[in-house]
Amino acid sequence: MKIQLVATAFDPWQEVVRYQSGQPRLEGKFGATTVFVGTLRDFNQGEAVQAMTLEHYAPMTEKHLERIVHEASSRWPIEDVLVVHRYGELSPNDPIVLVAVWSAHRDDAFQACRYVIDELKTRAPFWKQETVGAGKRWVTPEG
Amino acid sequence: MIHAPARVKYMSITVRFFASIRMKLGKSQDTIDCKGIMTVADVWERSAKISPPAHLLAAVNQEYAGLGQAVHDGDEVAFFPPVTGGQE
Numbered sequence: 001m002k003i004q005l006v007a008t009a010f011d012p013w014q015e016v017v018r019y020q021s022g023q024p025r026l027e028g029k030f031g032a033t034t035v036f037v038g039t040l041r042d043f044n045q046g047e048a049v050q051a052m053t054l055e056h057y058a059p060m061t062e063k064h065l066e067r068i069v070h071e072a073s074s075r076w077p078i079e080d081v082l083v084v085h086r087y088g089e090l091s092p093n094d095p096i097v098l099v100a101v102w103s104a105h106r107d108d109a110f111q112a113c114r115y116v117i118d119e120l121k122t123r124a125p126f127w128k129q130e131t132v133g134a135g136k137r138w139v140t141p142e143g
Numbered sequence: 144m145i146h147a148p149a150r151v152k153y154m155s156i157t158v159r160f161f162a163s164i165r166m167k168l169g170k171s172q173d174t175i176d177c178k179g180i181m182t183v184a185d186v187w188e189r190s191a192k193i194s195p196p197a198h199l200l201a202a203v204n205q206e207y208a209g210l211g212q213a214v215h216d217g218d219e220v221a222f223f224p225p226v227t228g229g230q231e
Contacts, residue, residue, distance in 0.1 A: 038230025055162050056228070057221060060205035085228065096230050117229055125202070125221075126228030127162035138163045139227045 001073070001081050003065045005056065007088045012037045012098035019082045019100070030079045032106035034113040036099040042092035044139070047132045052090045057125040061085075068119045072101075075115065076108040083116065087126070153178050154216040158190045161223035164199070184210040186220045198225050 002019060016035055020026060042049055069081045084098040099116045103109035128139035158173040165171050173190045181189075183201045187210070201208050202221045214220055 054228075057159070057161055057202075057205075057223065060202060060221070061228075063205050097228070121229035122226065124228045125161065125223060125226050127224065128227045129162070138224070141225045141227055 001069055002083070003062065003069060004082075004084045005058070005061060006084060006086055009090075009094050010084055010086065010098075012084065012095045015082065015084055015098055016100050020102070023080060026079055026102055030102040030104060030109075032103050032109040034101050034103075034106070034109040036097075036113050036117050037095055038097040038117070040090050040092050040094050040096055044130060044132075049092060049130050049132055051092075051131040053129045053131075053136075054087045054090060054096070055127045055129065056085075056087045060125050064124050065120065068116055068123065071119070072112040072115050076103065076112040077105075078103040078108055078112045081112070081116065083120075085120075085124070085126070152216070154181065154214070156181070156186055156214055156216075157219045158186055159219065159221040160191075161221065163224050164196070164222050167196075168193075181214050182210065183208050183212050183214060183220060186214055187222060191222070196224075199223075200225060 040052055065083055069083060072078065072081065078101055080102040082100040086094065086096050090096065099113050101109045101113040103112065129136050130139060154177050156175050158175060160168055160171055168191055175186065175189050183203065187195050200223050201210060203212060203214060203218055
């Protein structure tokens with residue numbers, strides 16, 4: 001299991017390859033890998049988004065992401081999980097979050113991946129501020 | 144007979160503000176020294192000095208907490224709006 005918060009742009013596909021190749025114990029153990037990548041759009045609520053700042057509460061974010069991953073591991077028989085989440089200044093097309101799950105079977109991998117990203121959205125203390133037009137606005141959970 | 148004065152416990156609480164709450168108050172961190180029993184709501188009142196906004200969330204030592212939860216010496220109390228991580 002690995003949880004990483006990063007301040008600079010990352011390539012989620014390279015992260016998956018790098019992490020998996022560094023885990024020889026996974027070889028022959030998994031039959032399914034599900035990967036979710038969230039990417040910053042250049043539009044939101046009908047307006048062009050030029051940039052986004054992602055603020056977080058570092059120790060609380062790490063604590064809750066770890067807990068969410070442990071919950072997923074106890075609910076589904078999964079082999080491994082990798083979570084990478086950006087913070088700081090982002091541009092459109094930048095990946096925001098990566099959740100990768102390795103499991104023996106696809107159904108467990110799909111469900112665990114969905115659980116991690118859904119719980120992360122409501123529990124991990126991140127806040128998005130978009131730059132739209134001449135100003136900035138905080139994103140609300142409804143938006 | 145002389146009675147010893149009741150011991151009053153002094154507490155120091157670290158307060159942190161995030162996102163729109165931080166910007167509204169113009170500060171990200173505060174320390175309040177107080178005595179007696181305090182709740183998360185008392186910490187807000189002492190430090191923010193305005194009514195709590197709707198949908199205000201709080202955490203004590205990085206765990207989500209209600210406004211009525213008691214705080215103790217050395218606690219870190221954080222206030223923030225609803226979270227918006229991940230991706231839609």
